[in-house]
Amino acid sequence: MKLLRKVTVKQILTEAKKKTLLKQFDLEVIQIEREIEQMKFQLHKALKDVTEKSEKVMVRTRFQQEIENREEQLKSLAFKIQQLHKLEIGTEMNEGTVESISEVQVGDRWSESGRTEIIIKDGFIHEFRESRNEDDRMV
Numbered sequence: 001m002k003l004l005r006k007v008t009v010k011q012i013l014t015e016a017k018k019k020t021l022l023k024q025f026d027l028e029v030i031q032i033e034r035e036i037e038q039m040k041f042q043l044h045k046a047l048k049d050v051t052e053k054s055e056k057v058m059v060r061t062r063f064q065q066e067i068e069n070r071e072e073q074l075k076s077l078a079f080k081i082q083q084l085h086k087l088e089i090g091t092e093m094n095e096g097t098v099e100s101i102s103e104v105q106v107g108d109r110w111s112e113s114g115r116t117e118i119i120i121k122d123g124f125i126h127e128f129r130e131s132r133n134e135d136d137r138m139v
Contacts, residue, residue, distance in 0.1 A: 001103070001104055002101050002103050002104075002123070003101070003102050003104055004099050004100070004101060004102075005099065005100050005101075005102045005103075005116065006097045006098075006099060006100075006115070007089055007097060007098050007099070007100045007115075007116045007117065007118055008094065008097055008116070008117045008118070009094075009095040009097065009098055009117070009118045009120065010092045010093060010094055010095060010118070010119050011092070011093045011095045011119075011120045011121075012088055012090060012091070012092055012093075012119060012120065012121040012122075012126060013087055013088070013090065013091045013093055014089060014090075014121060014122055015038075015089060016122055017122065018084065018087075018089070019082055022081065022084060023114050025077055025080060025081050025084070025118065028077055029074060029078075030071075031079070032070050032073050032074055033074070035070055036067055036070045036071065039063055039066055039067050039070070040063075040067065042063065043059070043060065043063040043064075043067075046059050046063070047059060047060065047114065056115075077105070083098055088129060095120065098118075099118065106117070116128065116129070117129050117130075129136055
């Protein structure tokens, strides 16, 4: 019988990965800052086209909300950059989970608490390991 099983993917932080992540974050910051400037420009343009005061308030509110969302994204990126600078080289970072097909047969040992992890280093699979997550055990 074949079963679907969740596999955790972790990335080992290396100098190269750290540089890549920092560059990616910097590009995201630049993109969001451009979006904010574009929205401010569009806001001024939209306000010139609207004559009624109530419509101006609605337009301003809608644009301000979008600008505030982008500013929150900037704060989140700044926090991620700060945390990345604090991480030591060799730290394992969670990348997410994927599903794997496992084949089981009658008589196989059932490992309820075991979880498989794939460890990635510089873009290559570095290691497979069975981990034990204490939170997954039943009482």
